[in-house]
Amino acid sequence: MVRVGNGHVDEGSAVRALVVANIHAGEVEGKEAVQQLLREFALGQHSELLDRFVLYFVPIYNADGNEKVTTKNRIEQNGPDAVGERANAQGLDLNRDFVKAEAPETRALLTAIHKIDPHLLFDLHTTDGSWHGYDLTYAPSLSTNCDGQIAALTRALLNDATAALLARSSPIRTFDYGNFETRDWDGGGAPSSQDGVRGWWSYDHRARYVVNGFGLRNRIGILSEAYSNAPFAARIQSTRAFVLACLHATHARAAETLRATSAADARLVDRPEPIAFGYQTGFAPPERLDVLVGDCQRIPLADGRGIRFAALPDHVVEAMPVFRSFRSSVQIELPEAWVLPSPPAAVVAALRVHGIEFRILEISEPVTAREFGVAKKRKPKRPYQGHQELVLEGAYGLPVQRVLPPGTLWIDARQPLARLAATLLEPLSEDSVSTWNLLEDRTSDVYPVLRIESR
Numbered sequence: 001m002v003r004v005g006n007g008h009v010d011e012g013s014a015v016r017a018l019v020v021a022n023i024h025a026g027e028v029e030g031k032e033a034v035q036q037l038l039r040e041f042a043l044g045q046h047s048e049l050l051d052r053f054v055l056y057f058v059p060i061y062n063a064d065g066n067e068k069v070t071t072k073n074r075i076e077q078n079g080p081d082a083v084g085e086r087a088n089a090q091g092l093d094l095n096r097d098f099v100k101a102e103a104p105e106t107r108a109l110l111t112a113i114h115k116i117d118p119h120l121l122f123d124l125h126t127t128d129g130s131w132h133g134y135d136l137t138y139a140p141s142l143s144t145n146c147d148g149q150i151a152a153l154t155r156a157l158l159n160d161a162t163a164a165l166l167a168r169s170s171p172i173r174t175f176d177y178g179n180f181e182t183r184d185w186d187g188g189g190a191p192s193s194q195d196g197v198r199g200w201w202s203y204d205h206r207a208r209y210v211v212n213g214f215g216l217r218n219r220i221g222i223l224s225e226a227y228s229n230a231p232f233a234a235r236i237q238s239t240r241a242f243v244l245a246c247l248h249a250t251h252a253r254a255a256e257t258l259r260a261t262s263a264a265d266a267r268l269v270d271r272p273e274p275i276a277f278g279y280q281t282g283f284a285p286p287e288r289l290d291v292l293v294g295d296c297q298r299i300p301l302a303d304g305r306g307i308r309f310a311a312l313p314d315h316v317v318e319a320m321p322v323f324r325s326f327r328s329s330v331q332i333e334l335p336e337a338w339v340l341p342s343p344p345a346a347v348v349a350a351l352r353v354h355g356i357e358f359r360i361l362e363i364s365e366p367v368t369a370r371e372f373g374v375a376k377k378r379k380p381k382r383p384y385q386g387h388q389e390l391v392l393e394g395a396y397g398l399p400v401q402r403v404l405p406p407g408t409l410w411i412d413a414r415q416p417l418a419r420l421a422a423t424l425l426e427p428l429s430e431d432s433v434s435t436w437n438l439l440e441d442r443t444s445d446v447y448p449v450l451r452i453e454s455r
Helices: 029-042 047-051 063-067 104-116 148-166 210-215 232-252 254-270 345-354 418-425
Strands: 002-004 015-021 053-058 120-126 136-140 174-176 179-183 197-201 220-226 276-283 287-300 307-323 326-333 337-340 365-370 372-378 391-396 400-404 409-412 450-454
Touching: 002 029, 015 029, 015 104, 015 232, 015 254, 029 053, 029 120, 029 220, 029 232, 047 053, 047 232, 053 104, 053 232, 104 345, 120 210, 120 232, 136 148, 136 210, 136 232, 148 174, 148 210, 148 220, 148 232, 148 254, 210 220, 220 232, 232 254, 276 418, 345 409, 345 418
Parallel strands: 015 053, 015 120, 120 220, 136 174, 197 307
Antiparallel strands: 002 053, 136 220, 179 197, 276 326, 287 307, 337 409, 337 450, 365 400, 365 450, 372 391
16 A cells, blocks of 8 residues: 655545555556556646645555466456456455455455545446446445435535546546446336336445445445456546546545535434434436447457457447436334344454444343344355355344343444444345354344344
8 A cells, every 4th residue: 555645734634535456456457547646646746636635545456366467367358468367366356345354455455444544435447348438437335325415425526527527638438337238127217118128227235345335434435447448558547537537526625525524424423313224225216318338349369269349439329227326115223232142253353344333241231122033034046255145034023121241242323334333233234244144153033133222
């Protein structure tokens, strides 16, 4: 990790940004763009940003995958000829590990996030899908449980950056990340047919993705996806330009950014109004927007290794449903706390690495609590990332009086990371420690984590 600052701005009063590249080590534009930016900062360029920013850069997050360079990886993208591979040495996708934090890289990143507390995080990628007409696509945190004001500010920053890039003498076209797909949809706002809805569909809302999980910390997460079929040099430049445009947009809103993040923390601690946690999540109704549809030239590779796809300059504009946000159909109010008698060490470790505040009761404590009754457990037939993800069905019972024994793990819900804590601990969360089997041996007909309603 490289820190960039001018030595005159106090870290505590600065806007802190963390730029992470090469999480998927075949997607190499980010690490090149970051190294170019570091050289520019070292030579005195972009100094106007440093009167409000302290910047941190991680050029190569997935060092394992970066070293496994071969001509067989990502052959369809438009160069370079040899790149690293997606997973780390454990075979883990580091952009699916943000909840369970099994990889040492993930634990190191979370430790750095907890120490630095960046207001803004970039996760730099390259697409692997649809042929569109954009130089780069992006996404904010897509979790429905993000703070509403942080979500609005993130969208404003992305709109500002989009406009600035389009106004350049050599415009860079950007849009929300997605793919052209036809899917079933019955949520309204789009024409339906027997074959489903053709539109531009974003990816996922769950916290296992770095940007989504980071947004649950009341901070601004931004995903960057350079277009894999554009020339390699162009992908580097669009990634560099996008990061700079977002930094300049944030610089112009620096005071607002500091106020918004601080206020989001305070709302969870002070609770001037109830805070809801949402689940049963799906795509929100789409917006009908113009989308640039591109085309590619097919270039056979030497020795019959396959086909490379190179973007053609022309594109067409097509109005279509754009599914770029999610909504949760069920909401539950955050409790006063969550408790777990005789907590498994893996759960304690997960809370600690995420920076969530907790304590261990030293004496017995009477409480009013609610238990979650488990009606059904579901698991897929095939493992994913070394786990068979567990889905629970059931409901909370009526409040009951309980006496918590010494050694009980107590997680206060009045803390800045309460949204993240709820994601990790709630039984109906769509990406929790229970999802990743850390509580499975403790889950029978009752979920082992209790909700504390009052003390």
